[in-house]
Amino acid sequence: MVPVPNGGLSISADGNTFTLEMQSVAVVDQPRWPALDSIATGARMNFKIVWKSTGEPVKYEDAGKHFHFTGTRATCQLEAEVEVPAIGFSWKSDALNSSKCDVAVIGDEVNGRYYDV
């Protein structure tokens, strides 16, 4: 998990579209993870992810785990670019609208100490 810089996340006024865009995020290229002897190489990643609500309501509630989520299902698409300088490798995805994802939600959550308030 990494902090998102100011302006990295934009949410439409109606709350139905989330756009996350970040540049040059430091990541680790570790193809054989989670093998204990897997080699990790420094890499950088640019990406843009767009969630759009479908309007179908979703509610997750688990008192045992102290969390509550209300929101909607969503579509989600991604475009990304990865560079691993040490091995001279880079890769760039096709345009955003060519990707698809099977599971996506957007909404509001409370958990932990806030669940009991």
Added chain:
Amino acid sequence: MTQITTTFSARNRRDVLKAGAVALVPLGIPSAMHALADQPAAQSSMTANGGTDPYPIPWLDKNGSHNQPAGAGLEPSHIYHFKGRVARCSTFTGMGTDNKGNRIAFGSPTTDYGVMQGEYWAARSAQQGTFTHI
């Protein structure tokens, strides 16, 4: 030596992209990652109040990655003691091209992303922030 050769093969670059977020593990919050390496010889005293970094979901750490796939009934946030907006997704499929012109697919059930924006509790006080799991 064999492992190094194998790791750098084209096949494994393909595996990287299929594995997505699992293979491209974020370096994390710099203060936490460099804490051990940058430790000074003589430690200065500090208030034992905890850091301001977000607290992970306690039961998601069995793989050491503070993560679970997105899915029905599964908690979308990666931060515990949190209230705010969350977006979560997984199971991507798509295509791309490497720097040698090879067409390489990306995506698997473990290719998941999330973003959280709001208030979280750390260092005995409410904090504000936006974080992503990639």
